[in-house]
Amino acid sequence: MNETPVPAPAIALLASQPAKRKLLAEVLGEFGYRVVFANEPERLDCAQLAAVSTDAWLLELSEESVLAEWLLEHSPVPVLLGTGEVPDRHSEDYPRWKRRLYNKLQPLLGNPPAGQAPSMSVATPSPSGLPAARCVWLLAASLGGPAAVKSFLDALPADLPVAFIYAQHIDQGFEYKLPQILGRHNDWRFFNCEEGSRLHEGEVMVAPIRRAIEFGPGGEVRLSDQPWPGAYQPAIEVLLDELVKTFSPDCGAIIFSGMGEDGVAACGRMHEKGMPVWTQSAESAACATMPLAVQLAGFSSRQGSPEELAMAMRNWIDQELLVAL
Incomplete structure (x- = not known):
């Protein structure tokens, strides 16, 4: 037949x-x-x-x-x-x-x-044939975040040995449009988070809005049936702790434009363990409340515009990561 x-x-x-x-x-x-x-x-x-x-x-x-x-x-x-x-x-x-x-x-x-x-x-190469990400950073943002994160990624080559998780406070209806919007003018591979997803070099995974996630022992995503705890969707605080638990010490975080103080305490825990926490500068942010809260708490080791942070990321990989390979 x-x-x-x-x-x-x-x-x-x-x-x-x-x-x-x-x-x-x-x-x-x-x-x-x-x-x-x-x-x-x-x-x-x-x-x-x-x-x-x-x-x-x-x-x-x-x-x-x-x-x-x-x-x-x-x-x-x-x-x-x-x-x-x-x-x-x-x-x-x-x-x-x-x-x-x-x-x-x-x-x-x-x-x-x-x-x-x-x-x-x-x-x-197929996505599964790409090198697994050894180094993972969280890009966290709220109001004004998409434009800032896009400027950062547009200025950053996609062939670096790093992957990103993008946590954006946004209405659920826009969650699946973020890869389309942010992937323009750069070569980063964006994808929305699914059960069993794994990060590879050159990839940006968009954190889900309604369902909390954690990572398995191999770095695979485990989607919860429960929503994120607390007032924020997704909860940057929870994601930062998960990032450290799974990818430490080869991880970091950048807090971009946004309102509120989601993630400040977790940034402190990350900072205390010696992992980099950077923030967008107040003058370059559409809304400086979120990055400024991390700065004022003393947890930000570097501040800059999205383009300056992209240059700092390239230097960090050259000095900190590639030396250890």
Whole structure:
């Protein structure tokens, strides 16, 4: 009995430049995905986008695009923003660009069906084949956090031997949009937390809003049936203690823009054990209450703008982590 072939995941493409739209359609086909929509954005409206049946959107539009804003708010499927500048086809950077693009699509869509493997001159590692993260930092934020954390990650290369857990006080409806929003203009691999998830180098795991988590002996995520204790979702205080328990001493925390004082006491415990706790500077934060509370308590060993903290992270890895490898 012949089995019905499994259709390849579908992608809808919006790109303002015709040449780039054509190239992206070709590359997506090489990967084994189906391009089901590839039109000029200038001729479309939101109602036409709503009628498209797809598994994901790939957008290459201007920052002020009304269509991009509408899709980010209303699309029921993942939206990937930006593919980066495309190198010359004959350059050694071109296969690397293809690999980065595939590594962003694969977590959202899964692998193409058997027999439709991507055609790339550089082998594409699967997420499970990436090196396990030896060093894990928590990026904690509340009001003004997404913009600050994005600026930090945009300024930080994704090939460093580090992974991040991103804890953001935010409405649950935006939890699954954070990877799409923050992954634009950088090569970090974002994913929403699931049971059994493990962190690998170059990854950013978004902490769940409604369900508390802890880590098993191998660093795997264990999702609780219970909500986070206390007033904050997720509870930065709890996550910091879990981070230290599982990944100490190769861990740290950065407290970005936000309201409230969630995590201050846990930052103190982390600081006492000699692990780095950094904070966004008050003048660069949209809301300085949360980082300032850690600073005033004497637990922050470094302050700076998101870009300055990214530079400090590179130096910390060079001086503290790579020396020990």
